[in-house]
Amino acid sequence: MLVKDQLPINIREGASFVEFLAEFDPSYHLPCERQYQKLLTDAFLSSKKSLKEILSNNIITCSLTCDLWTERNHMGYLRVTFELVLTIKYLPYPHTGEMIAEALNFILDDWKLMNRVFTITMDNGSNMVKAIKFMPNIVRIPCTAHTLQCAIGKGLVDAELLIARAKRLMLFFTTPKQTERLINAQKNLQ
Secondary structure (H helix, E strand, O other): OOOOOOOOOHHHOOHHHHHHHHHHHOOOOOOOOHHHHHHHHHHHHHHHHHHHHHHHHOOOOEEEEEEEEEEEOOEEEEEEOEEEEEEEEEEOOOOHHHHHHHHHHHHHHHOOOOOOEEEEOOOOHHHHHHHHHHOOOOEEEHHHHHHHHHHHHHOOOOHHHHEEEEHHHHHHHHOHHHHHHHHHHHHOOO
């Protein structure tokens, strides 16, 4: 239920859920959090093993997508997908091209995809571009959405002053003080 319906592990703490289970069997006691975590870990490892076998037996070549981001806690994560998320891996700082390439090679080896991947779509970060240089026989495809975002961002640089002035003008007219003045002016003009 937790895996299939993507429910949080703390559902077992909800009063409604406990009441729901009690309707079926009042003597049933929910497993502790440690048991839940073990069950989820076992289910994950079993699913991963099955998926590895499927990929190993059925994939001749493939393309991946890759994304690297830093959380608010300043911890970096590398996500690799192939139709579905294969992994989200903690990547310690610094996020150099060499570190990214090493992590990607580890992931490809772990998933038995080494020498089967021929392209990886990723953003235009210099570290991502450099990472592919350390991975022979793999072509980097720039992410279209990221490229478009960068182009739009550069195109809007000239309009930044105009946008800032428009925002200040909108803010001026939407303050409570100015709203009252506008209402009074409308009343005076009928």
